[in-house]
Amino acid sequence: MQKQHVVVRFCGDSGDGMQLTGTMFSSLSAILGNEISTLPDFPAEIRAPQGTLGGVSGFQVQLGTGVYTPGDQADVIVAMNAAALKVCALGSKFNQKGAQWEEKESMFKRDAVIIVDTDSLSAKDLEKALYQTDNPFTELGIPESVQIIPVALTQLTKEALKDMGLDNKSVLKSRNMFALGLVCWLFNRPVDKAVSFLEGKFQKKPQLIAPNVKVLTDGFNYGQNLAMNIQTMNVEKSNELPKGTYTSIAGNKATAWGLIAAAEKCGKRLFLGSYPITPATDIMHELAARKDMGVMVVQAEDEIAGVCTAIGAAFAGDLAATSTSGPGLSLKGEAIGLAVMAELPLVVIDVQRGGPSTGLPTKTEQTDLMQAIYGRNGECPAVVLAASSSANCFDYAYEAAKIALENMTPVVLLTDTYLANGTGLWRIPQLSELPEIKPQGVLEEHTGQYNPALRDERGVRYWAYPGMEGYEHRNIGLERDTKLGTISTNPENHQQMVLARQAKIDQVANRIPLLQVQGNANSDTLLIGWGSTEGHLHAAANELGCALAHFNYINPLPKNTEEVLSKYKRLIVCELNSGQFAGYLRSKIEGLHIEQYNEMTAQPFAVDRIVKAVNN
């Protein structure tokens, strides 16, 4: 069977290694030329009770060509236990008594293939997953068009490893490799590729190579010998990507590396002040591991200290950043205001999650937009950017650093759980091909005359920092005199300074790219989005035959925004909140008439739902 793209979902207990299996299968597919987009979906609990519904961990990947999202529903499901089967079949209704398979709720399609471990469907397993009967497939109402491949995964894994002298726990842990082998067979992946990939993966734990390879190979061979009429699938290679060297990368890692590249490009040290918070912590992990690149990370005592240590490093001349999620951004608000007032370069990364308050820490949402733009006391403008794919988190982190250093301002970069944990293909750039970064400096004529209110023709203040002789000065969070840089409470002076701070942000619009329309530009309908929804909106626009305007630059907006929007009759802003960007656009463009499509489910969009909503 030849397919343009397929969606595969690995689903099991949180201890079953589904994230690893999914990641390996995705990388393997990417190496073989597919585009990929992944979506890990794991519970907030580190280890929920084994076999229960709350402990189900999933990993979804779409592969093929023309892949923009991890896919709405799966073509292939790997269910490692009874609970996983139920969650996949019932979707968000998995907890409802007597719920049955419904097309719009289910995580898999009507004609999906399900590989299920029959050894994990015992009476005890079914009881743990709150089944009422002893036939899970009938009970769940899984349609007959779904093809079930029952496999005694546990037993077969045990057999595969019986001569390896491993303890029972290690044996059971290898079940996922059997499943991976089977999936490799299903997609006609050459098993030797998978084996060499495995060998690379376990380089540091060589004792694990042989057993894992054995189970993987047995899984693959089992597939070949299946006496069932299962058609294997061939997925098309990408024909859309530009030539280059690629890897697959998660959004948080890409964000971290964007900052590393920016620091090296401009010859500054990268400093991160941060405090652990889901789903942003991986940025700190990645940077803490990059001491080899000279990165300095301070794991601060709280969110406020995270941003404040970064402000200290910025004051001292570093490329400084802080990473957080929504609750942390709230805590950092006052200090970001200080960086605005003191006009220091600072990158603030907000990996958005479901809110308000503690909210849904592991889920995704676009609800911090207003907080990023306005969430500070006083009139406190900062640049706001939003990444729109896991891979371009790299580009926008780099861009955030560049704008901050060149314009002496905090830049808030919005990503979210979906981008942060999801992976996509990233064309690896050489440092030399990245745009130049020219941090603001001082003029020689300022020696002995310098004060922190001195600005260049763009309205950006000059930057002197400790260690520079003859540029000693006092910076402040208090209002400063427009000329002397010292404390001022003069009424006209304050008005001038409010305007100067705003003008400095506004002029950034002169150097950012113009808004480009994607899809069918001649359509009457324009979908509008920002941030992480680009993949879904792009795919939806393709299906609808309409145009898409997607924003990465939020504040300031691209200069041609009004011009682009005015060309279309029907404007629909689609976002994962109740209408923050729509409201923002209305406030910026007088008389703008826009429709909204909003989801507040703390889940990524589904292309299908967008298409239906626009057609209605």
Add this chain to the structure above:
Amino acid sequence: MEASQFKSNQYVKFCPGCGDHAICMALQKAMAQVSVPTHQTVVISGIGCSSRMPHYLNTYGFNTIHGRGGAIATGVKTSHPELSVWQMTGDGDCLAIGGNHFIHELRRNVDLNICLFNNRIYGLTKGQYSPTSPKGFVSKSSPFGTVERPFIPAELVFGARGTFFARTLDVDMPTTVDCMVQGHQHKGASVIECLVNCVIFNNGTHNWIADREMRAERSIVLKHGEKMIFGKEKDKGLALDYSQGVIPQLIVVSADDERVLTHDATTPDPTLHRMLAMMGQENDTTQPIALGVIRNVEEEAYDTAVNQQINEVREKSKAKTFDQLTASLEQWEI
């Protein structure tokens, strides 16, 4: 260097008679004495009367937001350990809103010189009780007297594993300058508690020792390696009394008593330092209050350790640049 080199061109706006004037002069003298050039000296402050200090010093300075000076100073010093970094803070800024940053800069032992101006009142917000105001203190926000127990800053410093603690008095310039100089020389977080008078909202709060007549009798200036002797006639000394149960007590004895202790600020064990720092608090007239450098212990400073670790890892690693880093990734051609 001269103290005048550290004076900025700003008119000093502390209230006439405020103890901060004296601290400002002491700072300029201390900075001149340690002679770190002005462009390598950084003064960070939060908010409050104390936090105005950077404006009056001709160094790099940053008057930031309430309570956060400690965290910002940590960022400056850690990223640039070659700088001499001072933090100006008060009893409200440091011990209330900034309490978390204060204990953690001490725990980490960041090489900062922290001048904690303790006037036992919120001055800039015009007269509310602070975390160091005595219980029962009447202020605008405690019209019937506070019912809170105060902090004793030294106790908090020891609790946070502080390596340097000194206490001084606004009217005692030589001791203040000496504490600041020693604080600068100490590698690690140095807390210099300056007891200052707020002439407007809490006038005379430290009079029981600020008054010249009383000071000699009610305070002792501790000096490392010297006998603990005090009194107008230098006739009194401090000794440990082991007769009052299991825990020895500090007692005042005659200066010629052979039990008079010699001050050792460098013992890692903080027990005696803590006892000395806790003497003579509040209405306890039986013991003098300790001034001078009470504790001065060398332990690895955070900023040094962080930079050292980076250098070590960097030296060992093969990938040192972005291109080398990406080359190590699993990758393929499309």
